[in-house]
Amino acid sequence: MxxxxxxxxxAKAGELAxxxxxxxxxxxxxxxxLCLSCxxxxxxxxxxxxxxxxxxxxxxxxxxxxxQFRSRLPLRVGLVRLDAxxxxxxFLAEDCGTGTRVVVSAETDDADRAVLTAAPVQAGAR
Amino acid sequence: MMxxxxxxxxxxxxxxxxxxxxxxxxxxxxxxxxxxxxxxGVKKTQIEGLCLSSFTLAPDGPAPFVQxxxxxxxxxxxxxFGGACGVLALRRAARAVQCCDAxxxxxxxxxxxxxxxxxxxxxxxxSFSRDCVWPYGAGGPNQSFALITEHAMRxxxxxxxxxxxxxxxxxxxxxxxxxxxxxSELTLEDYLAARPIxxxxxxxxxxxxxxxxxxxxxMHRSRAQALGLPCARILATIxxxxxxxxxxxxxxxxxxxxxxxxxxxxxLGPPDMDVVQTYxxxxxxxxxxxxxxxxxxxxxxxxxxxRNDFAPGGNLRHNTGGGxxxxxxxxxxxxxxxMVEALRQLAADARHALVSGFGMVxxxxxxxxxxxxxxx
Ligand SMILES: [Zn+2]
Numbered sequence: 116m117x118x119x120x121x122x123x124x125x126a127k128a129g130e131l132a133x134x135x136x137x138x139x140x141x142x143x144x145x146x147x148x149l150c151l152s153c154x155x156x157x158x159x160x161x162x163x164x165x166x167x168x169x170x171x172x173x174x175x176x177x178x179x180x181x182x183q184f185r186s187r188l189p190l191r192v193g194l195v196r197l198d199a200x201x202x203x204x205x206f207l208a209e210d211c212g213t214g215t216r217v218v219v220s221a222e223t224d225d226a227d228r229a230v231l232t233a234a235p236v237q238a239g240a241r
Numbered sequence: 242m243m244x245x246x247x248x249x250x251x252x253x254x255x256x257x258x259x260x261x262x263x264x265x266x267x268x269x270x271x272x273x274x275x276x277x278x279x280x281x282g283v284k285k286t287q288i289e290g291l292c293l294s295s296f297t298l299a300p301d302g303p304a305p306f307v308q309x310x311x312x313x314x315x316x317x318x319x320x321x322f323g324g325a326c327g328v329l330a331l332r333r334a335a336r337a338v339q340c341c342d343a344x345x346x347x348x349x350x351x352x353x354x355x356x357x358x359x360x361x362x363x364x365x366x367x368s369f370s371r372d373c374v375w376p377y378g379a380g381g382p383n384q385s386f387a388l389i390t391e392h393a394m395r396x397x398x399x400x401x402x403x404x405x406x407x408x409x410x411x412x413x414x415x416x417x418x419x420x421x422x423x424x425s426e427l428t429l430e431d432y433l434a435a436r437p438i439x440x441x442x443x444x445x446x447x448x449x450x451x452x453x454x455x456x457x458x459x460m461h462r463s464r465a466q467a468l469g470l471p472c473a474r475i476l477a478t479i480x481x482x483x484x485x486x487x488x489x490x491x492x493x494x495x496x497x498x499x500x501x502x503x504x505x506x507x508x509l510g511p512p513d514m515d516v517v518q519t520y521x522x523x524x525x526x527x528x529x530x531x532x533x534x535x536x537x538x539x540x541x542x543x544x545x546x547x548r549n550d551f552a553p554g555g556n557l558r559h560n561t562g563g564g565x566x567x568x569x570x571x572x573x574x575x576x577x578x579x580m581v582e583a584l585r586q587l588a589a590d591a592r593h594a595l596v597s598g599f600g601m602v603x604x605x606x607x608x609x610x611x612x613x614x615x616x617x
Contacts, residue, residue, distance in 0.1 A: 119372045145373040145604060171490045174380075174387035175440040180360045181379035190378040194388050194605060196489040202605055204374050213395065228376045 118146035118158075119229070125162060126221035126229035133199060135161040144201035161199075165218040168197040170233060173213055183225070195219055195233045208234035242477070242506055247462040248335035249472035250348075250615065252281040253581035253588075255420050258453030258569045262353045266297040269351035269571075271310045273454035277347055281458055282468050290316030290343030290459075292330035294350035294573040296323075296362055316343040323600030324520045325480070326350055326576035327455075328611035332478040334459035344460065351454025352572025359450040362572075369604040380439050382522065383447055385602050387439035390525040392490050394441065397528070399543035401441065404524040405432035407559075408445050408566055410551035411521065415563025417553065422451055422569040445566070448522050453571030455581045471588035473615040477506035480611045488606075494599060495610030496533035504535065507614035511536045514614075515591035517557065518579030520599040521564040526607070530597045534612060561586055576600055580613075587617040 116124070118134065125132035134143050136150035137157040149156050173193040179185055191207040195217060205219055217233040224230045254276040256269055270293065278285055291314045293303045301309065303319040316337045320326045327350065334346035352358070363381040365371055378384065393399060409429050415421035427445060435444035458470075465472040479502060481495025496503075504510050511534065519530040528542035537545035551559040562568060562582040565575050576598050583594040593616050600609040 119368075145369045172388040172392040174384060174391060174442075175437070176378045176380045176384060176387075177437045178383065178439065179379045180363055180381050181375070184378050187378075190380075192377050192380065192384060192388075194490055202489050204377050204605065206377060213391065224376055226376070228372070230376050 118148060121160065122146050123223055123227055123229040125160065127223045127227070129222065130162045130164060131166055131219060131221040131231065132160040132162045133166065133201065134158045142200045144203055165220040166197045166199055167216070167218055167236070168195040168203070168233070170207070170211055170213050170215045170217055171196050171202065173207060173211065193233060203231055205231045205233040208232060210235050242502070245335040245475040246339045248338040248459055249462045249465050249474055250331055250457050250459050250584055251465045251470040251472040252277055252458040253584040254280055254456050255581060256351065256454040257420055258422050258451045258571050260422065260449070260451050260569070261355070262452035263355065264353055264452070266295050266351060266353045267301060267306055267309050269353055269452060269454040270295060270298070270306065270349050273349045273351055273456040274310055274347060277456050277458055281470060283345055283458065285312065287345050288312055288314060288347050290314050290334060290337050290346030292318040292320055292334050292346060292348040294320045294322065294326035294330065294576060295352055296321060296572045297352045297358055314343065316346060321573065322576065322609045323573060324522060324576045325598035325600035325609035325611040326573055327580035328478060328596060328598045328613045329480060331459065331475065331580065331613055332480065335475050338459050338461060345464070346459045347456060348459060349454065349456040350573040350577040352452060352574060354450055354452040354571070367603045374604060382602050383439040383442055385605065386523040386525065387442045389491050389606070390441055390523060392492060393525050393528065396492055397540050397543040399528060399546070401433055402429065403543050403546045404446060405429045406546055407524045407527055407551060408432055410555070411560045411564045412567050413552045414561050415567030418562045418568070421563040421567045422449065423567045442523065446523050448565045448570035448575070451569035451571050453569065453574050455574045455577035457581055457584055471617070473584055473587045473617060476509065476614040476616050477503050478611070478613040479503045483608050484610065491606035493539070494529055494533050494607065496530060496597065496612060500534050503612055503614060509593060509614060514593050514595045515558065516561055516583060516586045516594045517559045518583050518594065518596045519560060520579065520597055521560055521566050522570065522575065522599070524566070526599055530599070534595070534597060583615055587615060592617055
């Protein structure tokens with residue numbers, strides 16, 4: 116299975132999977148077949164139901180190049196820096212602005228692709 | 242870095258852009274080659290080298306293309322680096338000429354734009370972008386640059402009015418350029434009130450995809466003089482890919498790594514530039530170039546825009562053909578637009594010109610940066 120297919124398989128089970136290099140410990144996203152740091156191919160999946168992070172930037176899309184999204188516009192999308200290291204492109208739940216502390220979770224879309232969504236950390240939640 | 246000796250750039254040509262084309266990319270690139278021969282007097286058999294840039298040439302590549310147009314070069318480069326390809330072509334061609342790998346090198350960039358060319362290109366741009374950006378609304382580069390713009394506005398205090406000032410100034414230059422596709426008057430009010438595309442970006446922040454080609458020649462200075470061609474010397478160039486990968490979001494480009502080397506090799510500085518051609522797929526990227534190339538301090542980009550006048554008659558001649566924002570973005574030719582415009586300005590009255598490029602927005606950032614300082 117390709118790394119992107121594995122990401123989607125985990126997402127289908129409600130898991131967010133990041134790659135971790137067993138040789139050097141680097142954590143990476145988007146997934147690929149080698150470690151971006153030491154180039155080893157000894158990668159494992161670090162699986163959780165969500166990853167904490169912080170919103171770096173946000174946009175609201177009013178235009179899409181793909182007709183399947185047009186009925187869903189406007190769409191809120193952002194860049195989230197995960198505490199684990201990588202920057203992820205995410206859909207944004209309500210009340211996610213730049214600087215918001217979030218948790219990022221994964222699911223699959225209509226085309227069985229993995230998609231990540233960031234939601235604010237709820238006060239009192241672990 | 243070693244200098245470029247007597248290698249010079251000359252003969253800028255443009256195959257006039259059109260919004261849509263049913264011609265293949267090879268027609269645009271081959272027509273640019275024909276124009277190069279027409280304006281220069283160089284014979285086709287004398288084109289010994291070719292630097293080619295295109296996104297829509299597939300399934301053909303550079304070798305099938307030279308068969309298509311009947312060339313037999315002994316130096317052939319394919320440079321699919323988008324907005325950085327003009328400077329990259331120049332510096333490779335100049336080395337080839339300087340080192341006698343080719344006497345005359347044609348540098349050509351162009352693309353067609355059929356009904357779905359742009360969507361197809363964006364959807365399949367790279368594995369990371371296809372798998373980890375496209376599923377998030379398929380906003381394409383507008384989406385990626387909206388995020389970079391939002392961050393830059395927070396970092397510098399830049400406002401929509403600041404970016405609008407650049408766009409409006411470029412439109413005024415475009416009104417003097419018959420090759421620009423967008424020449425109708427654009428006011429700051431029009432810019433601010435345009436329909437939102439990917440906030441904070443609105444319509445006039447985004448280039449219009451189109452078809453077209455731009456090209457120039459690189460050869461020894463003595464040959465250019467014998468042909469009676471105005472030519473530009475190459476004082477310095479820089480190139481960088483995937484600079485600062487540890488930055489969580491792109492707030493600077495590779496120019497920041499290499500600007501000191503550029504100005505040191507040129508023995509000139511930003512104030513010496515009579516014309517400045519930045520890559521302007523979105524106005525925020527022009528601001529990043531002003532900062533990273535040393536026209537102002539980092540984080541001072543918004544103030545720099547406020548204290549300079551970029552329009553015709555102003556103090557800083559910037560994107561004097563109207564830039565991509567007013568000319569249109571003919572795929573890879575967008576990486577040549579600043580180069581051919583700089584060569585035209587140097588053939589007119591400019592003494593020194595800066596050309597800067599930025600290409601290949603992949604996943605969350607633009608990967609390729611390049612710049613050249615030219616002198617008449
Ligand atoms: Zn590693």
